[in-house]
Amino acid sequence: MRLAKILLRRKTVLFALLVLGALLVVAAFSPLFVPYDPDALNLTDRLQPPNLTHPFGTDHFGRDILSRALVGTRITLLLGLSISAFALVFGVPIGVLSGYYDRVGMVVMRLVDTIMAFPAIILALALMAILGKPGVVNVIIAVGMVWAPRMVRVVYSSTLSLRENTYVEAARALGASSLRILLRHITINLLSPVIVQATFTFAFSIMEVAALNFLGVGIPPYVPSWGGMMNEGRTYIIRAPWIILFPGLLLAMSVLSFNLVGDALRDRLDPKLRNAV
Amino acid sequence: MLSFIARRGLGMVLSTLLVVTITFVFMQLIPGDPASVLLGPNATPEQVANLKATWGLDRPLPVQFARYFANLFRGNLGESLFHRQPVLRMIGERAETSVLLGIMALLVVAGLGIPAGIIAAIRPNSWLDNLLLLVALAGASIPSFWLGLMLMVVFAGKLHLLPSSGFTSVIATGNLANLKSLILPAFSLGFVNAALVARTARSSMLDVLRADYITTAKAKGLSQPVVIVKHALRNAAIPITTVVSFTFASLVSGAVVTENVFALPGIGSLIVQSVLKRDYPVIQGIMLVVAVLYVLVNFFTDLTYAFLDPRIRYR
Numbered sequence: 001m002r003l004a005k006i007l008l009r010r011k012t013v014l015f016a017l018l019v020l021g022a023l024l025v026v027a028a029f030s031p032l033f034v035p036y037d038p039d040a041l042n043l044t045d046r047l048q049p050p051n052l053t054h055p056f057g058t059d060h061f062g063r064d065i066l067s068r069a070l071v072g073t074r075i076t077l078l079l080g081l082s083i084s085a086f087a088l089v090f091g092v093p094i095g096v097l098s099g100y101y102d103r104v105g106m107v108v109m110r111l112v113d114t115i116m117a118f119p120a121i122i123l124a125l126a127l128m129a130i131l132g133k134p135g136v137v138n139v140i141i142a143v144g145m146v147w148a149p150r151m152v153r154v155v156y157s158s159t160l161s162l163r164e165n166t167y168v169e170a171a172r173a174l175g176a177s178s179l180r181i182l183l184r185h186i187t188i189n190l191l192s193p194v195i196v197q198a199t200f201t202f203a204f205s206i207m208e209v210a211a212l213n214f215l216g217v218g219i220p221p222y223v224p225s226w227g228g229m230m231n232e233g234r235t236y237i238i239r240a241p242w243i244i245l246f247p248g249l250l251l252a253m254s255v256l257s258f259n260l261v262g263d264a265l266r267d268r269l270d271p272k273l274r275n276a277v
Numbered sequence: 278m279l280s281f282i283a284r285r286g287l288g289m290v291l292s293t294l295l296v297v298t299i300t301f302v303f304m305q306l307i308p309g310d311p312a313s314v315l316l317g318p319n320a321t322p323e324q325v326a327n328l329k330a331t332w333g334l335d336r337p338l339p340v341q342f343a344r345y346f347a348n349l350f351r352g353n354l355g356e357s358l359f360h361r362q363p364v365l366r367m368i369g370e371r372a373e374t375s376v377l378l379g380i381m382a383l384l385v386v387a388g389l390g391i392p393a394g395i396i397a398a399i400r401p402n403s404w405l406d407n408l409l410l411l412v413a414l415a416g417a418s419i420p421s422f423w424l425g426l427m428l429m430v431v432f433a434g435k436l437h438l439l440p441s442s443g444f445t446s447v448i449a450t451g452n453l454a455n456l457k458s459l460i461l462p463a464f465s466l467g468f469v470n471a472a473l474v475a476r477t478a479r480s481s482m483l484d485v486l487r488a489d490y491i492t493t494a495k496a497k498g499l500s501q502p503v504v505i506v507k508h509a510l511r512n513a514a515i516p517i518t519t520v521v522s523f524t525f526a527s528l529v530s531g532a533v534v535t536e537n538v539f540a541l542p543g544i545g546s547l548i549v550q551s552v553l554k555r556d557y558p559v560i561q562g563i564m565l566v567v568a569v570l571y572v573l574v575n576f577f578t579d580l581t582y583a584f585l586d587p588r589i590r591y592r
Contacts, residue, residue, distance in 0.1 A: 110295065111290065114295040114296055114299060115295055118299075118568050119571070121534065122533065125559050126552070126564055128552060130308070211420065213424065214422055215533075215552075217549070230422070230426070236443075238430065241434070243424050251420060251423070252418050252419045252423065253416070255419075256414065256415055
């Protein structure tokens with residue numbers, strides 16, 4: 001509760017939480033209130049600038065940008081959530097074990113560092129090439145595999161410092177098994193850094209998904225997504241910049257909100273990291 | 278210093294070997310067997326078998342790995358499936374664009390990020406500091422390709438000040454004016470990455486400004502610019518330098534999309550085309566070159582760091 005109060009006191013965080021709340025509502029209920037069918041073609045109304053009937057304008061097929069952008073919220077949030085979950089499910093156990101057992105750590109961290117030598121988008125592109133067709137599951141795996149090693153890193157370094165605590169030593173002296181120490185004394189205390197990292201993972205992954213969709217190698221083009229809309233709008237960029245303007249603004253607002261919340265959580269949950277990058 | 282270089286050098290060699298191994302594993306992960314994927318669905322079994330024999334794909338994995346490794350030493354990264362050209366030559370032909378874009382973007386990163394961070398740190402928690410931090414955070418949240426497209430609308434579409442796409446070699450034509458084509462891409466790429474540098478510059482300046490020798494310098498009656506430039510900035514420079522070089526990976530990632538937006542003939546657009554065409558040897562070659570560059574950049578960053586701050590050598 002105290003955390004909530006402190007978070008709400010900062011105006012920027014309040015703004016971010018409002019944006020995220022709105023996104024959630026839109027993602028959950030958008031089919032109920034979008035003004036037009038997001039896939040309905042209307043060639044007589046093509047490339048209309050923003051006006052009263054189409055507040056965000058229309059694209060080259062006459063499809064309503066507002067409706068498509070709203071519907072795209074759902075897939076954006078779903079992908080962000082799935083990719084963060086992927087990073088958590090693989091990153092946390094591997095990170096904890098690497099931090100707790102030196103031998104595991106030596107091997108795993110070498111591998112993690114090597115994977116991180118491949119820039120995020122290059123790794124994601126290469127994985128998409130291996131996984132085959134564009135698709136939601138493939139995007140989750142490709143981008144998830146980019147972010148899981150980063151989660152491993154955060155969990156690893158937190159575990160390294162946690163295991164040196166006196167209470168861990170005490171538990172060991174009392175005869176607690178390694179499994180008990182890992183679960184009851186270490187993993188539970190990893191909650192803060194993991195939550196913070198998961199928030200940033202969410203922010204970066206929706207940006208990366210948008211980049212993949214923009215490049216035409218993410219999810220199939222018939223699913224309305226912000227990155228895909230921007231890709232389709234490129235041909236008309238000078239004539240009809242609104243096709244790209246609005247999905248990009250929504251994306252930037254979402255990423256900014258997640259970053260703001262992530263920063264605030266980090267300041268609150270781990271004051272030592274306050275000045276870190 | 279020599280033992281430090283030796284230790285880091287060994288680490289670098291090890292990382293490079295791991296990078297090579299990962300790119301080799303990448304080829305093994307291609308669904309189906311590479312030869313038939315490469316020849317397409319109409320290939321006869323004999324053709325597939327022939328190709329396998331030529332490439333040594335019928336040999337055991339360790340032999341294949343040794344062969345891959347030996348080829349790399351000869352500068353042979355394989356051949357493109359579609360262009361029938363050596364991968365290394367294709368990468369080389371496109372290196373100029375990417376390198377120039379990278380250098381110009383780095384200038385934007387340093388030119389915007391470092392001053393912004395210093396200004397913010399001089400007056401912490403002032404409205405200027407808050408504003409700069411918010412801009413930095415917004416900068417980090419804007420997709421660089423979107424920023425690039427919006428800049429294109431304004432500066433190429435409306436104002437006609439700068440070209441919207443394409444790039445002709447400066448080396449081949451000797452015409453420096455061609456660099457104009459890289460201004461918009463470099464700015465959109467650099468602005469987004471400047472945010473990180475600004476935040477680091479701010480926090481390391483803040484740390485330094487709290488130090489006792491700064492208080493002493495002020496007490497001696499030195500003017501603020503002298504204190505900031507001569508006493509604080511020199512000591513804050515180390516973390517800032519490192520972060521500037523750490524933006525390498527992020528710049529490369531951004532460049533892949535930015536090159537695509539501005540139709541620049543660089544390595545980034547090459548990998549996207551290769552992914553769309555499933556030109557695996559080219560993808561593999563680019564992964565290798567970029568990752569090895571990353572390892573090298575890290576190595577030299579470590580050396581610079583140790584050179585600037587001798588304490589690091591003994592850690």
